[in-house]
Amino acid sequence: MTERIKNEWFSNIRPDLLSGLVVALALIPEAIAFSIIAGVDPKVGLYAAFSIAIITAFTGGRPAMISAATGAMALLMVTLVREHGLQYLFAATILTGLLQIGAGYFRLGSLMRFVSRSVVTGFVNALAILIFMAQLPELTNVTWPVYAMTAGGLALIYLFPLLPVIGKSLPSPLVAIILLTGISMAAGLDIRTVGDMGQLPDTLPVFLWPEVPLNMETLSIIFPYAIGLATVGLLESMMTATIVDDLTDTGSDKNRECRAQGIANIGAGLIGGMAGCGMIGQSVINVKSGGRGRLSSFSAGFFLLVMVVFFDAWIRQIPMAALVAVMIMVSIGTFSWESLLNLRKHPPSTSIVMLVTVITVVGTHNLAIGVFAGILLASLFFANKVGHFMLVKKELDSSGTTRTYRVIGQIFFASADKFTDSFDFREAVARVVIDLSGAHFWDISAVSALDKAVIKFRREGARVEIIGMNEASTTIVDRFGVHDKPEEVEKILSGH
């Protein structure tokens, strides 16, 4: 026990603290920008980032993963905030947390296996596109200095790391923000700054219960949002956990992570923060900077709060253009560029699933709907593909009186019709043998297809024998089949 704590927290102290600092510095602009996407004061996102990072550091199932206020979640709460206000957002955040804890206890983390690779890619790409689109209002109808600032910021972010030594030891987004803030203050430019976007935190967060009436009406307002938030939050967190698993070549406890996300969101809701989840980009930065233990997530949250509370006068001055540059970097880093190259290489069905996910998300601005569409489509494609793996071979014995059908493959709703069609009912033979030793019956569509075939053959006066059915198929056929139950067959034949 103590050994595990030591291993998870203090096995990697120096790199963990350093990477925590880098992540905290990168988190500040993101948390502010995501608050602006959601339409709330920057302090809501910053408090959320602080509390979620700290709580998941203790409770999470995946050490070194960074969770905080995220774009995916922010995008889902826009209309809630606009139509009902901030207090309902806090209430929805707490409900999201409860739902996620429930998901953790019901082990829904393992449902992630139904989310195919292409849905995940679609999710990530859609997220990147939405984050990018959320920056556009800051870039339309503005003066030229804003464009110059944004372009300069992007150049700094991507070129600064190329400098020897210093380039790799200072976070370049931070360098860009500091320089641009300095320039805009020195030149006295009249452009929008973070201070114009709403209140910044000036104190440590305090406990506050959301001021909403506790009744069914409130629940009916927040519940749909909470469901979406919980789903998207878990989805992105599980994906992030998998990415960190891959990068660090270690395992994680996904269901524990579900519960941790829930606890963190309840915590965030109770101190005036918005809902959040695992962050792909930040977790990659954390691993890249050497973070491996829980201490890295903890120090990210801790440093973030310290900096935000003590430097709020400076943060106020950050021009929005600098934040936009950072967000564009985040969307570029989040987008899976390789998926564009793979569009032609991968089978069309895979690419279609990915594209449908992206299009649905961009159309509805709701990642949850997009993911469901993707999963549904992927399942249909899969059913279709497996349905192809069904083959019926026909053999006539030497005397010409016995016809043997050898069925190989999976019989279920998608292949049942094909199964029925492969029998030749017009052929007049005395005996029909259906050899099912290579076949598997999955559902009642399959069973009724078999029934139909057997009954049709009997009508034509053939004796039908079924051989070689495997045990699992026998169970379902016995339960639902009618061809071996004379009284049922009677009913069908007599037209009832």
Next chain:
Amino acid sequence: MKIITACLDGSTGAKAVCDAGVWAAKKLEAPLQLLHVLEKESLPPSGDLSGTIGFGSRQRLLEQLVLLDAEKSRIGREHGEALLAEARNLAEQSGMTDLTTLQLHGSLVETLTDLEPEIRLAVMGRKGELHGTANHAIGSHLEHAIRTLHCPVLVVMQEFHVPTRFMIAFDASPTSRKALDMVLASPLLLGCECHIVMAGKAAMTHPAYLEAATRDLKEKGFKTTSALLEGTAAEAIGNYAATNQIELMVMGAYGHKPIRRFLVGSTTTRMLAETTIPLLILR
């Protein structure tokens, strides 16, 4: 047939582990297995603190990390193979024929736990690879392994000589009584001179147990000397071993309850750290 497993690593004590394994295997007429476990240290690469996530950051980072790990693991594996080959040579020269080598990925303790049903005796060095020459350092896995495993563990020092005189640290507790029974039943130490001692509080309260134990040993044909010692267990036993030129110590391990172990410390851990002779730990 259960086997003797010698756990090797790249430390200076590897030869001693191999020698001890050969000795035990011959005495017990059991096959000898030379085991090397490739452990992964999860030390992160030198940090890139630039904080940018550029085009395809994730894929590129993964590729880099995989390359790094692959190279490290390949070298580790080859090193392990060389180590095992050398140990095999050594064992063959001392006339071992029933010999297998095994190299696995994972942590030593986990691997041993998996293999445990097959193991009759595990031989380990006291110092690990990481400790260099620090004097009282216990190998990073040793204590954990001894606590976890239920099979006998032979802990050897930097060098190993076939023992002719051994001693049993006896305190009349169930663990040490079991240890005594195992000595009586096993051919491993037959023919050696035996000293059985009792120290600490047990020496005051249960001297009769010591007499009974001595009688049992004598019946089995051990040339036995018994002694009651004063002072704290670890110290008194250490002194006795030094003055009587004991070459191997037999003891039960971790008999105390966890809470006492936490408050007072464990005799076994102290013995492990301070001893200069091989320890045979029976559970």
